[in-house]
Amino acid sequence: xxxxxxxxxxxxxxxxxxxxxxxxxxxxxxxxxxxxxxxxxxxxxxxxxxxxxxxxxxxxxxxxxxxxxxxxxxxxxxxxxxxxxxxxxxxxxxxxxxxxxxxxxxxxxxxxxxxxxxxxxxxxxxxxxxxxxxxxxxxxxxxxxxxxxxxxxxxxxxxxxxxxxxxxxxxxxxxxxxxxxxxxxxxxxxxxxxxxxxxxxxxxxxxxxxxxxxxxxxxxxxxxxxxxxxxxxxxxxxxxxxxxxxxxxxxxxxxxxxxxxxxxxxxxxxxxxxxxxxxxxxxxxxxxxxxxxxxxxxxxxxxxxxxxxxxxxxxxxxxxxxxxxxxxxxxxxxxxxxxxxxxxxxxxxxxxxxxxxxxxxxxxxxxxxxxxxxxxxxxxxxxxxxxxxxxxxx
Numbered sequence: 001x002x003x004x005x006x007x008x009x010x011x012x013x014x015x016x017x018x019x020x021x022x023x024x025x026x027x028x029x030x031x032x033x034x035x036x037x038x039x040x041x042x043x044x045x046x047x048x049x050x051x052x053x054x055x056x057x058x059x060x061x062x063x064x065x066x067x068x069x070x071x072x073x074x075x076x077x078x079x080x081x082x083x084x085x086x087x088x089x090x091x092x093x094x095x096x097x098x099x100x101x102x103x104x105x106x107x108x109x110x111x112x113x114x115x116x117x118x119x120x121x122x123x124x125x126x127x128x129x130x131x132x133x134x135x136x137x138x139x140x141x142x143x144x145x146x147x148x149x150x151x152x153x154x155x156x157x158x159x160x161x162x163x164x165x166x167x168x169x170x171x172x173x174x175x176x177x178x179x180x181x182x183x184x185x186x187x188x189x190x191x192x193x194x195x196x197x198x199x200x201x202x203x204x205x206x207x208x209x210x211x212x213x214x215x216x217x218x219x220x221x222x223x224x225x226x227x228x229x230x231x232x233x234x235x236x237x238x239x240x241x242x243x244x245x246x247x248x249x250x251x252x253x254x255x256x257x258x259x260x261x262x263x264x265x266x267x268x269x270x271x272x273x274x275x276x277x278x279x280x281x282x283x284x285x286x287x288x289x290x291x292x293x294x295x296x297x298x299x300x301x302x303x304x305x306x307x308x309x310x311x312x313x314x315x316x317x318x319x320x321x322x323x324x325x326x327x328x329x330x331x332x333x334x335x336x337x338x339x340x341x342x343x344x345x346x347x348x349x350x351x352x353x354x355x356x357x358x359x360x361x362x363x364x365x366x367x368x369x370x371x372x373x374x375x376x377x378x379x380x381x382x383x384x385x386x387x388x389x390x391x392x393x394x
Contacts, residue, residue: 004335005390011346012383017063019351020056020376021075029102031082032056034372038365040350045101046371050087050114053079054095055375057121062384065128073129080125080134083118092164093144098372108163112149113173113186115141120193126200138197142206145190150209154236156182156216157190174373178232180240184221185231187213188252191259198262207263214259214268217252218275227282243298246286247310250293250317253279257320273324280321280330287314291336292344295356304359309378311341316382319389353379 023042024032031053034046057079064072086103087095089110095118098107122138125131148165149157158181159171172179173186191213198206220237221229229249232241253276260272286294293314295303318334321327344361345353347369355367355374368374 001390004338005387007342008338008383008386008390011342012063012380012387013067015346015348015351016353016376016380016383017060017072020059020370021071023351024056024370025075025078026101031078031086031103033370034101035368036370038355038367038369040347040369047101047106048099048103049372050083050095050097050111051117052370052372052375053083053087054114054117054121055377057083058117058124059376059380061121061124061128063380065124066384066388076125076128079121083121084137087118089163093140094165095141096163109168110148110161110163110165111173112145112157112159112161113189115145115149116186116189116193119145120189120196123193123196123200127196135200138193139201139203142194142197146205146209151182151235155212156187156220156233156237158235159183159186178240180232181235182233182237183231184229184233184245184248184252187216187221188248188255191217192255195255195259195262210259210263211268214256214263214272217256222275222279227278229279243296244286245296246283246293247295247307247313249279249283249286250310251313253277253283254317254320257324277321277325280317283314283317284333287333287337291333291340293337294359305356305364306340306344306359307356308345308353308374311337311345312378312382315341316385319386323389352376 023036026033031048033042033044034048035043037043057076060072060075060079064076083095086099089096094110094115096105096107097109097111097114100106119138119141122134126135126138145157148161151158160168162168170179171181177183194206194210194213198210223230228244229252230239230241231243231245233239256272257276260269288294292306293310295305295307295310314337315334318330318337322330322334344357347354352369354363356364
């Protein structure tokens with residue numbers, strides 16, 4: 001376990017965080033550059049996304065909380081200030097989806113997924129520093145999500161709105177998503193920041209919202225027969241998809257457990273612990289003999305590419321399955337996936353990880369090394385989760 005901890009810490013500090021510190025700050029226009037492509041070329045005039053900036057805020061806040069490095073704090077402050085100064089909509093509240101490279105609004109829609117990640121980042125900055133202002137920003141986002149996105153009739157959260165928080169025709173998170181009013185992905189990334197906010201703010205309204213979110217996953221999103229999560233739904237929770245996302249399954253397996261744990265309800269926690277293992281077992285259907293996890297499947301069609309974030313969540317999710325069950329097979333699978341990552345995804349020459357490799361191990365150089373979706377979040381969080389669990393106990 002000490003060897004595992006050391007290898008993860010070396011990867012986090014030397015490969016991931018150093019890459020973002022050295023290559024991504026935009027010292028001319030502020031914040032962070034919007035893109036480094038798959039061939040490691042910087043695109044200074046690429047648009048800047050809310051997701052990248054919010055995930056940078058979370059990552060470096062968490063790294064500062066654990067390691068206390070002033071450099072990590074500087075990066076977190078840079079991200080926090082840029083979100084407040086440029087992404088925040090001072091007229092209608094919430095964060096814009098996208099800015100141009102100079103920091104001007106380019107897409108002003110209010111994607112709930114983005115509000116959740118901004119909340120995640122601000123709450124983590126408060127955890128790391130005790131900065132009351134950041135806690136207030138996190139609270140603002142919580143109340144905005146509850147006011148505008150929470151469906152008080154059918155439960156759950158609506159996907160997206162206009163800048164003014166009015167209905168919007170195109171609610172998709174990305175081009176590959178179905179244009180539906182509710183998605184598993186957004187609910188997962190509301191559950192996640194609400195868990196983090198609960199760590200520092202035991203507000204009854206937040207506690208109630210988290211209980212309802214867990215109930216939504218159990219009763220609406222989870223397929224009780226297969227253990228997989230359904231992905232897209234209409235307003236009344238009719239399922240509108242049949243594909244399986246193995247990465248989201250394994251990620252949800254441990255985020256659901258963390259969400260229940262923070263509520264302090266022992267009966268609920270016991271129920272979710274067993275459910276967490278069931279979801280992890282379903283996700284293992286996508287696990288390959290070499291330790292990697294494929295991306296997704298729909299019927300007999302499979303996307304066998306090994307995406308960076310799916311591998312990172314596989315390591316974390318299987319480690320949690322081991323902690324929750326005591327079954328060493330999960331631990332061995334988690335370590336095997338980490339070994340796969342070391343052999344195939346790490347870019348030891350340039351830093352960070354490649355977006356994906358195919359089933360033959362050939363790196364994908366078409367998708368970004370850093371960009372709108374490729375951020376130091378899944379992989380940095382994987383390292384920090386396991387570093388903390390594997391640390392020697394006093």
